[in-house]
Amino acid sequence: MLTKAPKGTKDIIPSEVYKWQYVEKVFKDVCTSFGFEEVRTPVFEHTELFERGAGDTSDVVEKQMYTFNDKGGRSITLRPEGTSSAVRAFLENNLYAGTLPVKMFYEMSCFRYERPQAGRMRQFHQFGIEMFGAGGASADAEIISLAITFLSKLGLKGLDLNINSIGCPECRNEYNKKLKEYFSQYSDKLCPTCLSRLERNPLRILDCKSPECQEIGKDAPVILDHLCDDCKESFEKTKTMLSAMGIKYEIDTGIVRGLDYYNGIVFEIIAGDIGAKSTVCGGGRYDGLVSQLGGQPTPGIGFGLGIERLLLAMELAGIEIPKPKGIDIFIGTIGEEAKLKAQKLAYELRQKGIKADIDHLDRSVKAQMKYADKIGAEYTMIIGDTEIENNKANLKNMLDGTVKEIEIDKIGEEFI
RNA sequence: GUGGGUAUAGCUCAGUUGGUUAGAGCGCCAGAUUGUGGCUCUGGAGGCCAUCGGUUCGACUCCGAUUACCCACCCCA
Structure with missing residues (x-):
């Protein structure tokens, strides 16, 4: 007990730490070259921040948070993700009153109470970036291109960038209705989990691995066909930007981010087969989040990149991280x-x-x-x-x- | 929360149908080389065989429970 770290946590011992220091340096250099500055926020926040930010219907908030009362009776939560904290810091420090857009990056520990497995820890580490105040396609493309630049600099090849648009609240509501209608016809054939998804989050049925559900999902309405004109146009613009930069992508209408605050473009980057959890980077736009947390409506976009998964992917790809020189x-x-x-x-x-x-x-x-x-x-x-x-x-x-x-x-x- | 697998030296693993002193490679320490690393050779230390209970004349081996870890599902980085 005394000599065992808690489940889902791990020491990074001296003989391993150089790998972390290496990717940290590359990340910081890339962010700096894109004009981002580092931000450091507390490891814990008021529980309410995540309930309002990530969303109290998300799985993360519902069952994965490390929440406790401190000695003053306040409900405190170890951060399960970075964006909510970044938005809070943006508002608390009046950064919106300064030069826009605000571009920041971070490296942080995050905490989620889950069963550990390959590439999933209870305490895990993320790189992340956030950009506030820019709602256009060039901001989308900048965020995505930063992630691609970083991963490429580390020597990772064969990156799969998958993008999707989940629309604004208006078109998503419309779409959800259509999905529900569609899947309701097959309610007797769907698997039990998908049956419960029908009410909660019909979008996820498209992701189901069961052959029956996949078969049914093939002819389901596609979100991209149901975007409003504005959403459609901005998605097209972002794709044009990516193409102009020579960044290859696939449209994956199955991408649904797990946190409630996303809208518009969402994306994932998959770097090699590192087990079931091969998404190394995930992000998207969250234009409603700042106002949701009490600020003026301000567009935002960012991503989180899992460092444990990154190192797994690099190891699998046979990438040798240079060992630092010994003593003189x-x-x-x-x-x-x-x-x-x-x-x-x-x-x-x-x-x-x-x-x-x-x-x-x-x-x-x-x-x-x-x-x-x-x-x-x-x-x-x-x-x-x-x-x-x-x-x-x-x-x-x-x-x-x-x-x-x-x-x-x-x-x-x-x-x- | 659900399901599967594993547990023997610091690490990676052998260990026969249950049979008495539990092995290898790597690592660690030392010697060969009385004051100079790597390579080689020789030796040494290091094990409650995860824990508890059961079967048996006898259990590392068979059975049960517990714990821990790994993997997968849900979900996500």
């Missing part, structure tokens, strides 16, 4: 006097920004050399009484094994 020099020692000297030398080198390490376990020279090799030391120097007396020691290049004699006190000059 290991100073090995024989005897107490040498230890004293090495400690002082390492301290001076480290202050100059040179990565230096010494022995702390009083090991044999051979063992110290092995240690130096393991930590990836580029150079080693062993000092004992003779070396200290002459102020001369051998500096060994660990890559080619060559040795050169240097003055101990001038060791720093070797690393300029």
Whole structure:
């Protein structure tokens, strides 16, 4: 118990963390080149924010939230997603009064109470971006192209970008009615889950894996045929933009985002077969969310990108993440006097920004050399009484094994 | 919440129809090389065989329960 992390959580240990640092750096660089700035919001929020934001009929809010009362009796929830917090920060800090559009990115832990499986954790990590105040197709295309740029920079090939439009509240209502009408005719043939979806969310029946439901779904009305003129036009414009940038996409009328705030364009990016959960990035437009949370009507669009799934996809694709360089020099020692000297030398080198390490376990020279090799030391120097007396020691290049004699006190000059 | 699978050394896994001292590879430590890594060879440490109960003369092995992990469904990143 004490030595076991809670279900659905995982340590990122020192020997693995370089992978995270690598994708984090690439993501930040890409976002910056697109003119986005980082935002950091609290890990927990008032529960109401997610109920109003993600929507209290969404599965996430209904049964997956880590909610508790704090000692002051407030209902607090560990964030299950990032967009609600971003909108709250946008409103609370009056960012809408500044220069529009507001473009921000983030990396955050999110929490959902679910049964863990491949690519799904209870604590998971997301990259995300949000853009507020721009409702046009160029904003859509910018968001999508940022995701594609990022994933491509990491070396992922064969990305599948699937897009759809779920329309504005008006055309979606119309469409839902038509869907209900259509599927009601087959209510005796639908599977039990889809029968319950008929009332709750008929759109999801289109996603069902059961052969019967799929067969019935083939002839169901398609959302894209039932968009209002405005929605239709903006979807067309976005597609034109994507094509102009040479970004390939597929229309997938089955994409329905799980959070209630989406409207208009929605998209998913699938990067390789990483198990059942192969969607690495999902997002869309949420033009109603800002006003839903008490602000002036402001268009918004963004995406979330799962870091665990990203790393899975990269591993599966055989992408090698560059390991960071080891230390510059290991100073090995024989005897107490040498230890004293090495400690002082390492301290001076480290202050100059040179990565230096010494022995702390009083090991044999051979063992110290092995240690130096393991930590990836580029150079080693062993000092004992003779070396200290002459102020001369051998500096060994660990890559080619060559040795050169240097003055101990001038060791720093070797690393300029 | 529903269903399936797995549980033996730090890691990846063997372990015969139930039979007495539970193995390998990798990793770790040490020696060969009395003050110099990688390669090789030799040795060493490290196991309540997940837990609890049952069957049996005898259980790592068979049965049951519990727990944990993995995978899939719902849903999602």
